[in-house]
Every structure is written in structure tokens, then in C-alpha cells.
Amino acid sequence: MNNEYVVRMKNITKSFGQVKALDHVEFSLKKGEVHAILGENGAGKSSLMNVLSGIYMPDSGSIEIKGETVRIPSPKSALSLGIGMLPQHYKLVDVFTALENVAAGSQKITPLINRKKILDDMGELNKSFGMDIDLNKRVSEMSVAEKQSLEIFKVLYRGADILILDEPTAVLTPQEIDNLFCIIKKMVSNGCSVIIITHKLEEVMTISDRITIMRKGQTVETVNKDETDAQELAGLMVGDVMELDIPFAVVERGKKSLEVKDITAYDRNKVAVLNHVSFDIYEGEILGVAGIAGSGQKELCEGIAGLYTLKSGQILFNGENILGKNPEAIHDLGISLSFVPEDRLGMGLVSSMDIIDNVLLKDYRSTKGLTISKTRSREKAEKLVEKLNVVTPAIENHAVSLLSGGNIQKVLLGREIQLNPKLLITAYATRGLDVGSSQIIYELLNDQKRKLKPILYVGEDLDVLMSLCDRILVLCEGQVTGIVNPRETTKEAIGLLMSGVKEEGERSCTIS
Amino acid sequence: MYHIIKRDEPSPRQKLIIRILFVLAALAVSSIFVVFADANPLQLYIGIIDGCFGSLYRFAATIEKMVPLMILSFGVMVAFKMRFWNIGAEGQFLMGAAGAAAVVRFFPNLPLPAMLLFTALAAFAAGAIWLLIPAFFKAQFGTNETLFTLMLNYIALAFVTALQYDFWKDPAANGMPKIANFPENAQLPASHGFNLSILFAILIIVAMYYFMNRSKIGFEITVLGESENTARYIGINVKKTILTAAVISGGLCGLVGMIQATGVSGTLTTEITGGLGFTAIIVAWLSGLKVPYIVINSFAFGVLLQGASYIQTAFQIPGSVAEMIQGTILFFILASEFLIQYRVVSDRHKEEVA
Structure with missing residues (x-):
């Protein structure tokens, strides 16, 4: 009975600094099922899968794969356990053909590349999963969907039977999504188990057998698809209204x-x-x-x-x-018009500059002539720091990147508001x-x-x-x-x- | 296994100590070469100092070696500040020298002040154009400037070679492939070995300091270098800024061509640069792209260059030994920069910490 579960993650905790990305998370995957992980951003979906695929080491908790307790220190060891994760952003070599991309880095390959044998192996795999990959096509000529199929193919070729798909449908058209779901079904009938991270309820209801809902780093519940509906899932995903x-x-x-x-x-x-x-x-x-x-x-x-x-x-x-x-x-x-962008240090501010210079960014043009004057920016910076209680050792010669996140945002928002x-x-x-x-x-x-x-x-x-x-x-x-x-x-x-x-x-x- | 880890910023004092220790180590290692060349290392090192500061003329020679390197480094600095990797200072230098030579050739009878003004302008313009070409393609099509500027060096060299060996070859030189020496009215005035370029240098130091720290364009270049997204966000015209920086960077490098042609070599030759365009990259980088440090480091390099050329004649050692000393010191200084920023940790140590 224990063999029924191919993955069991118990009590997984992972913190980044003071932020708990995963807080005593429980997750299990049955053999031959499609298991959806549902949640808003920052719920911990990707973090959990990064733990499973060896990218992060959990702070505590245990992982069982196919009945054995394991440690997964790297993606390579994950793969040797049969776990393959499909990255959200594809990691393919543009100038290589599909075949070369699959061959590169595969352990099955001997120093001399036996093109014929690889082609035969791959052809077989292609057929059994109902994929339609032209192995001699260059990646640079492929559509997004083709690249995705190739990534799946790559993972399968390397022997993975537990597949993790991270938001696979985000970049696909509806037809391509149908096609992907066909491939997923073929994979399952070939004995693979699939974890799919998503936030689209309809897709969850279409493809998955079980659904785990995560919120704020915790597992809320794991439910069977047949016993739930989109309405309930949406409720679980967003949680109760908090005062x-x-x-x-x-x-x-x-x-x-x-x-x-x-x-x-x-x-x-x-x-x-x-x-x-x-x-x-x-x-x-x-x-x-x-x-x-x-x-x-x-x-x-x-x-x-x-x-x-x-x-x-x-x-x-x-x-x-x-x-x-x-x-x-x-x-x-x-x-x-004041815009406080999402990327504070990459767009809103210059991370290596101090507060005065960052205030100056939006101010230097208002003075006449070819030179800049920091007098007014210094005054504004002082006022900003005082009014918004920015905690900083100095407004000069102290890069804003050294401030805490809250203080960085105060500087940015404060500067924009000062512009009236x-x-x-x-x-x-x-x-x-x-x-x-x-x-x-x-x-x-x-x-x-x-x-x-x-x-x-x-x-x-x-x-x-x-x-x-x-x-x-x-x-x-x-x-x-x-x-x-x-x-x-x-x-x-x-x-x-x-x-x-x-x-x-x-x-x-x-x-x- | 060993790992390389970024270390916390050391204090200026620590940095200075590390650097001095490395220079001493470099001198110790160089001593081996010197001994093989049958010379006394200690005497030789004293000789270097003597060769640079021993007399007013020797000091003037040191300054003469420092000035072009410093201005080139400023040129490189402006581009690098924008993360625009101008590896083409060498080519801009050559084109600048060619521009100055063109003025001398086509207007040989200008009075000295006008001659200096026009050769300087022509040199600045030629260098600026030579960098504007890759800058234009970068701004317009996003091409990579590193390779582009590097390759333009070879085109510039081929161009000057063609001038020297064919188009502008001096018929009075008995078949020697050289361009005629500039007339008196196209030579930088000099006194006690110091030529007018020192005045240029002082003006440029002040101008560059203000440009980088006080001017709007300098500020925009810095912002663009730090983050193109921020630059666009605050409404900087990215293309215009790239082109402006290219004019200043290339123009300064070109100007050095005029200083060398009219002040040192007295004509245009293919060897006029002496590889300084590449050395300038090292100087600019070692100086953290900051004006005061460029002045100091250029002077240090000037001492190395002048010292090396002095000991060759004074101690009758081969030029290659002098070059080996230079190379060793440079190598050690670069190594010290690495160790100032990083430290090496062994795996075992790391696990203990964890």
C-alpha cells in the first residue's frame, strides 16, 4: 500500500531570511496521477517544487520517494530518483537542433555521439508519448509550444517518471493547451506521475486527479477533483476574508x-x-x-x-x-505622472546611489544649465527621511540597496509623492x-x-x-x-x- | 574543493596595505629575472626611481609618459561608466593622430596657435567619429560594442599603415616608409622637457572631474550605466546619451593622438600608440572609473614606463627584462585586486561554519 505513493513530503519548512516560504507543508503524489498545486503568487508552490527537484534544501522535514527516505541535494540527484522539473523559462540552446539539445548533458551519451542510436531511441519515445517533435529542427526556429514539448521530451529521455510542470499553460494558446493535456495523459498511461503548478481553475478541473491548495506557505487542503468544484477551489485559494x-x-x-x-x-x-x-x-x-x-x-x-x-x-x-x-x-x-514600479531597485531607483542622488534622479532636470545641484535634493531627501521615518545611517554615500525593503520603498514612494x-x-x-x-x-x-x-x-x-x-x-x-x-x-x-x-x-x- | 567567496569591503587602509605588499612581492619575484640578466636588483630598483625623478628632464619624461595614458583612461572611463565597453581607444588614438596629421599636411602654413587648435579639433573629431560608428549601431540596433570597437582598431591601423607606406609617404626619405616630420609650427612648444600637453592634462583633469560629478550629462551616463530601465523610467533619452558619451570618450582618445603626434613623435607613425590604448583600459578599471584615482594610477604607470626605458640604457639590460618587471608588477597588482574583492575558502572550512 505504501508503494502507491511515489512522493511523500512531510513537514517541509524553508525560510529565506525572515520570510517563511514553506511552513510545515505536507504533500503526496500517487503513482499515475496528475496532481495540481493551486495557489496565488507567493503561496509557496514553486518553492515546494524547487525543494522536490533539488534546487532548494529544506530547513526541516522529510522526503520519501517511492517508499524510501531520501535527501535531494541537487537537480542531478533528483533526476536520478526519477524527478524531472520543467522550468518556467526554457533552458535550451537556441542554435542547437532538438536532438543536440536532448543529447547535450544526457548521461546516456558516450563521448562519441552515436547519432543513429539516439535518433532511434528518441523516435521510439516520440511515438510512445504521442509527441510530434522534429528532432532535426533548430530551437531558434521553434514556437513556444514546440520548445515546451522539447523540454518535456528531454526530461523523459533522461528517465524521469515524476514530472513537475511549473505553469506550463501560461504561454500557450488554447489548442496548444489541449495538445499538452493529451501528452500529459499519455505520460500517465505510460506510468508517469505528474505534478502541475497552476492557478487556472478550469485547467485544474480538466486535467488533474487531486488538487493541493496552498496559501501563504502552507498547505490548506488536498482534495479529490471529483469531490469539488471551481467555486470551492477559488474560496480555498483566496482564504477567508481577513479583518x-x-x-x-x-x-x-x-x-x-x-x-x-x-x-x-x-x-x-x-x-x-x-x-x-x-x-x-x-x-x-x-x-x-x-x-x-x-x-x-x-x-x-x-x-x-x-x-x-x-x-x-x-x-x-x-x-x-x-x-x-x-x-x-x-x-x-x-x-x-508618478509611477512606483514593481522593480524598485532595477527601475525606480539606482541601487548603488545614495538617497540624495536617487531624489536627484527626478529632480535634476528642473534646474537650468548643464550642471546639477544637490542642494535642493539634499533638502528634499532630508525632509523625506524625516517625514516617512526612513531608517538609514546617512542620506549621503550610503547606497539605497543597503536599506531594508520597507525603507527602500519609502524612499521611492516618498520621492514620487513629493513631486506632487x-x-x-x-x-x-x-x-x-x-x-x-x-x-x-x-x-x-x-x-x-x-x-x-x-x-x-x-x-x-x-x-x-x-x-x-x-x-x-x-x-x-x-x-x-x-x-x-x-x-x-x-x-x-x-x-x-x-x-x-x-x-x-x-x-x-x-x-x- | 576550494570556493571563491566575495568578501566584505575592506577599509581603505587595508586595501592600501594589501596593494603595497603585492608590489613588494612583485619586486621580489622580478629580482629573479634581474639576477639572470646579471644585474643587481636593488641597484636596478633604485635606478628606476632615479630614472623617473633624478632630474628635471627625467621627471618631464615621466610626465610625458603619464599624460597620454591618463587622457586615454579618462576616455575609456566615460564609456565604461555607461557600461559601454570601448575596447577601441587604440584605434581612436590612431585616427586622432591621423586627423592631426591631415591638418598639418593640408594646411602646413598655419601659425602655431591656429595649428594647435585645428589639429586638436581634428584629432578630437576623428576619434569621436571612430567611436560614434559602433555607438550608433549599438543605440539603433543593439549591436555588441565590444567586438565592434576592437575590430575598428585593426581598421584604423591598416588605414594609418596605408598612409605611411603609400599615400603620405615622404618622397625625401630615401624610400623609407615614413611620413614627413611635422614642421616647426606644428610641434607642441616645450620648455625644460615639459611640453604644452601638461597644460592640456591639467585642464582635462578639472573638466573631467566636473563632468563626472557635477554635469547633467555625466549624471545621465552614470544612471544609464547602472540601469537602463531606470534611465528610461526617469525619461533619459537613451540613444542620445549613448552617442554623447561616445563623442566624449572617442574624442578624448583621439585628442591623445594629436598630443603624441605633435608633442612626442613629431609625425604620424603606426607605432605611435605603443599599446597605450589597451593599457588605459587597465588603468581606468584599476581606478574604479574615478577621476582622482586615474590621475594617481596613470602617474604610477608613467613611472613604470619611464623607469623601464631608463634602466635599459643606464644598466645595459635587455628591454625584455624591463618589460618583464613591468608585466610582473602589473600581474601582481591585478591579483591583489582579486584578493581585495574575494577570498578563497576550502569546503571543509565551510561545512564547519555551517
């Missing part, structure tokens, strides 16, 4: 400030990352944006700020179209911050709202979004699946909208 101490500022909203009409954008692979998105923001309003990571939030923010190329549509700011204008041009129009912008866009403003720092950030945003500023707040914690925002726009795969009033809807309803279950979501939400 948060975030005051909602009651403000009489002013006139319409920003109007986004029908914008569309594509990524490098020509996949639509924003698909006919329309909404508006009023003065004195916080418009929240909810959605699973990578649903188009980044492109939306950067698109408005003039940093991401939008293909069509209009962005009207007080009646003026700013679409297609770069930040310099937007600034020159006299539109002060006409529109404030924040992306994941409290990500990685502790409760105290987060509270300060929420207070700052509410202050701005009271000053009748329009604010776009991209967030990931639904509880926060629901307490803080006037309205919430839900994005799913680049599409707006709903704009809801958080005080007239439920968390589950938003969870469903986030997962793209539009019809059901709309029934339980009122669109304002």
Missing part, C-alpha cells in the same frame, strides 16, 4: 482624470498581454488592479507611464492622448514589506486620495485591495474580466474573475 486594519478613506470623488480606451499590447512572442483594456480613474479614487501574476499588470502600468509600447487604443489624461509618448514627452506636456503628481501609479507597493511598513504606505496612499489624487493601485493581496480601494479592476490574461465595487462583492467572486471564470464572476458582482 485588516486598513482604513478606507471616504472621499467624495472628483472629475474623471484618466481614461484608458481599448488598449492592446503584445509581447515579444506576439502574444497579447493587454487585450482591449478599457477603464477610467477619477480624482480622489483608488482604483485597484487584481489578477494573478503576469496577467498584464506590468504592461498596463508601464504602458500608461510611456515605458511599454502599446499597439492600439487611447490613453486620455484630462482629455489629452498620451499613448505612444515616452516619459520625457509626457513630462514635457506638463503632466506629472497628478496621477499616481503604484505596482505592488507593499510587496515584501512587514505589517508596520505596509501600514505607512497605505496611509500615504490614503493621504494622496484625500488630496483628490487619482491612484492606480496594483496589488496582489485581495484582502488589502478590498479594504483600500474604491473599485477593483480584475485582469486575467490581459483582459478585463470585471470592474467591481469591493463593498458589494465577495472575495470568491473576485477570485473567480481572476481565474477567468467570467460568467460566474459577473453574476455575483455589481459593475459600478
Whole structure:
């Protein structure tokens, strides 16, 4: 009976610094099943799988593979136990053919490459899993789906019978997803067991046998597919509504400030990352944006700020179209737009510079002449540090990267607010911050709202979004699946909208 | 197994001590070569100092070796600050010298001040253009500048070779492949061995210090080098900044061509650079791309270069031995930089810690 389980992970804990990524997690995989792991971002899905595939070593807990307790110190030893993980970002050599990619690094290969034998082996494997890989095709000529099949093939060729697929459908078209599911079914009938990480409820219901739901580093529950439905899963995924101490500022909203009409954008692979998105923001309003990571939030923010190329549509700011204008041009129009990007140290700030220089970044252009003057930036930096209680040994000659996450964000947000912008866009403003720092950030945003500023707040914690925002726009795969009033809807309803279950979501939400 | 781990930033004092120890070690190792060359190491090392500071003329020669290296290093610094890997200082130097030579050739009768002004401008422009080519392709199409600038060195060298051996060959040189010496009105004025380039150098030091620390363009170049995303985010025009930095970087390297052609070699030759364009990369990097350190390190290199050339004549040792001493010192200094930033730990030790 014990042999029925190919993987048993007990009591797994893993911390990064003070953050507990995994907190006494339990997980088991039966032979021949497809097991979905479901959860929001940061729930610990990927961390758990990284532990299983030897990328992370757990701080505590035990792992049994096929009935034996094991230690998995590296991906290589994971593979020797039959565990193969498909990376989210494919690791293929572009200039190699499919065959060469599979052969490279495979232990079955002798110093001299016997092309014929490999081809025969691979051909057989290709057939038995119903894959359709042209082994002589170069990776650079492959589509995303083909690359993915090749990655799966590579893992299978190396003898894995426990496969971990990390968000495999995120980059695929619906037909390609069907095809992938066929391959998964073939794998299972060939004796493999499959773990699939995802957040799309429909797919979970289609492909999996059992589902483990994770939230905030813990396993919430493991359920059989047949005994549940999307509604219940969404509820488990987002959790109960928590009472948060975030005051909602009651403000009489002013006139319409920003109007986004029908914008569309594509990524490098020509996949639509924003698909006919329309909404508006009023003065004195916080418009929240909810959605699973990578649903188009980044492109939306950067698109408005003039940093991401939008293909069509209009962005009207007080009646003026700013679409297609770069930040310099937007600034020159006299539109002060402040954007607090998700990547604080990589975009919002220069990590190696001190606070004064980082304040100067947004200030140096306002003085005339060819030289910079730090006098005013120094004053502003001093004021910022004092007002927001930034903990730093010095504002000069002390790189901002040496500050704690909360203080870095205070510097960034503080700088943007000091500019007295006409529109404030924040992306994941409290990500990685502790409760105290987060509270300060929420207070700052509410202050701005009271000053009748329009604010776009991209967030990931639904509880926060629901307490803080006037309205919430839900994005799913680049599409707006709903704009809801958080005080007239439920968390589950938003969870469903986030997962793209539009019809059901709309029934339980009122669109304002 | 041994691992290499990044260490905490050592204090300036510790850094200085490490560096001095390494230089001493380098001298100790060089002594072996010196002994094989039948010379007394201690006397030789004293000779180096004597050769650099022993008289006003010797000191002038040291400065003469320092100045071109320093200006080249500034040029390299501006590009490197932007993470634009200009490996083409050598080529920009050559093109600058060719530009200066062109002015001398086509306007031989200009009065000295005008001659100096126009040769300097031509040299600056030629060097700037030579770097603008790869910079343009980088800004426009994202091409890799490292290989591009490197290859342009060889084109520049081939170009100057063609000038020297054919187009501008001096018919009065009895078939020797050389370009005619510049006339009197195209020679940098000198006094007590110090030529006018020292004035250039002082002006450039001040200008570069302000440029890097106080100017908007310098600030933008630094921001762009640190993070292109941030640069775009705050509205810097990335393409324009790349091109501007290229003009300054290439232009400074080109200007060195004028200083060397009019001040030292007296004409344009293929050997005019002496490899300084590459040495400048080392100097700029060792100096952490900071103006004051470039001044200090260029001077140190000037001492090495002048000392080496002095001991060859004074002690009658082969030039290769002098070069070996130089190379050994450089090697040890580079090794010390590695040990300043990293330390080597054995596996066993690490497990004990864990």
C-alpha cells in the first residue's frame, strides 16, 4: 500500500531570511496521477517544487520517494530518483537542433555521439508519448509550444517518471493547451506521475486527479477533483476574508482624470498581454488592479507611464492622448505622472546611489544649465527621511540597496509623492514589506486620495485591495474580466474573475 | 574543493596595505629575472626611481609618459561608466593622430596657435567619429560594442599603415616608409622637457572631474550605466546619451593622438600608440572609473614606463627584462585586486561554519 505513493513530503519548512516560504507543508503524489498545486503568487508552490527537484534544501522535514527516505541535494540527484522539473523559462540552446539539445548533458551519451542510436531511441519515445517533435529542427526556429514539448521530451529521455510542470499553460494558446493535456495523459498511461503548478481553475478541473491548495506557505487542503468544484477551489485559494486594519478613506470623488480606451499590447512572442483594456480613474479614487501574476499588470502600468509600447487604443489624461509618448514627452506636456514600479531597485531607483542622488534622479532636470545641484535634493531627501521615518545611517554615500525593503520603498514612494503628481501609479507597493511598513504606505496612499489624487493601485493581496480601494479592476490574461465595487462583492467572486471564470464572476458582482 | 567567496569591503587602509605588499612581492619575484640578466636588483630598483625623478628632464619624461595614458583612461572611463565597453581607444588614438596629421599636411602654413587648435579639433573629431560608428549601431540596433570597437582598431591601423607606406609617404626619405616630420609650427612648444600637453592634462583633469560629478550629462551616463530601465523610467533619452558619451570618450582618445603626434613623435607613425590604448583600459578599471584615482594610477604607470626605458640604457639590460618587471608588477597588482574583492575558502572550512 505504501508503494502507491511515489512522493511523500512531510513537514517541509524553508525560510529565506525572515520570510517563511514553506511552513510545515505536507504533500503526496500517487503513482499515475496528475496532481495540481493551486495557489496565488507567493503561496509557496514553486518553492515546494524547487525543494522536490533539488534546487532548494529544506530547513526541516522529510522526503520519501517511492517508499524510501531520501535527501535531494541537487537537480542531478533528483533526476536520478526519477524527478524531472520543467522550468518556467526554457533552458535550451537556441542554435542547437532538438536532438543536440536532448543529447547535450544526457548521461546516456558516450563521448562519441552515436547519432543513429539516439535518433532511434528518441523516435521510439516520440511515438510512445504521442509527441510530434522534429528532432532535426533548430530551437531558434521553434514556437513556444514546440520548445515546451522539447523540454518535456528531454526530461523523459533522461528517465524521469515524476514530472513537475511549473505553469506550463501560461504561454500557450488554447489548442496548444489541449495538445499538452493529451501528452500529459499519455505520460500517465505510460506510468508517469505528474505534478502541475497552476492557478487556472478550469485547467485544474480538466486535467488533474487531486488538487493541493496552498496559501501563504502552507498547505490548506488536498482534495479529490471529483469531490469539488471551481467555486470551492477559488474560496480555498483566496482564504477567508481577513479583518485588516486598513482604513478606507471616504472621499467624495472628483472629475474623471484618466481614461484608458481599448488598449492592446503584445509581447515579444506576439502574444497579447493587454487585450482591449478599457477603464477610467477619477480624482480622489483608488482604483485597484487584481489578477494573478503576469496577467498584464506590468504592461498596463508601464504602458500608461510611456515605458511599454502599446499597439492600439487611447490613453486620455484630462482629455489629452498620451499613448505612444515616452516619459520625457509626457513630462514635457506638463503632466506629472508618478509611477512606483514593481522593480524598485532595477527601475525606480539606482541601487548603488545614495538617497540624495536617487531624489536627484527626478529632480535634476528642473534646474537650468548643464550642471546639477544637490542642494535642493539634499533638502528634499532630508525632509523625506524625516517625514516617512526612513531608517538609514546617512542620506549621503550610503547606497539605497543597503536599506531594508520597507525603507527602500519609502524612499521611492516618498520621492514620487513629493513631486506632487497628478496621477499616481503604484505596482505592488507593499510587496515584501512587514505589517508596520505596509501600514505607512497605505496611509500615504490614503493621504494622496484625500488630496483628490487619482491612484492606480496594483496589488496582489485581495484582502488589502478590498479594504483600500474604491473599485477593483480584475485582469486575467490581459483582459478585463470585471470592474467591481469591493463593498458589494465577495472575495470568491473576485477570485473567480481572476481565474477567468467570467460568467460566474459577473453574476455575483455589481459593475459600478 | 576550494570556493571563491566575495568578501566584505575592506577599509581603505587595508586595501592600501594589501596593494603595497603585492608590489613588494612583485619586486621580489622580478629580482629573479634581474639576477639572470646579471644585474643587481636593488641597484636596478633604485635606478628606476632615479630614472623617473633624478632630474628635471627625467621627471618631464615621466610626465610625458603619464599624460597620454591618463587622457586615454579618462576616455575609456566615460564609456565604461555607461557600461559601454570601448575596447577601441587604440584605434581612436590612431585616427586622432591621423586627423592631426591631415591638418598639418593640408594646411602646413598655419601659425602655431591656429595649428594647435585645428589639429586638436581634428584629432578630437576623428576619434569621436571612430567611436560614434559602433555607438550608433549599438543605440539603433543593439549591436555588441565590444567586438565592434576592437575590430575598428585593426581598421584604423591598416588605414594609418596605408598612409605611411603609400599615400603620405615622404618622397625625401630615401624610400623609407615614413611620413614627413611635422614642421616647426606644428610641434607642441616645450620648455625644460615639459611640453604644452601638461597644460592640456591639467585642464582635462578639472573638466573631467566636473563632468563626472557635477554635469547633467555625466549624471545621465552614470544612471544609464547602472540601469537602463531606470534611465528610461526617469525619461533619459537613451540613444542620445549613448552617442554623447561616445563623442566624449572617442574624442578624448583621439585628442591623445594629436598630443603624441605633435608633442612626442613629431609625425604620424603606426607605432605611435605603443599599446597605450589597451593599457588605459587597465588603468581606468584599476581606478574604479574615478577621476582622482586615474590621475594617481596613470602617474604610477608613467613611472613604470619611464623607469623601464631608463634602466635599459643606464644598466645595459635587455628591454625584455624591463618589460618583464613591468608585466610582473602589473600581474601582481591585478591579483591583489582579486584578493581585495574575494577570498578563497576550502569546503571543509565551510561545512564547519555551517
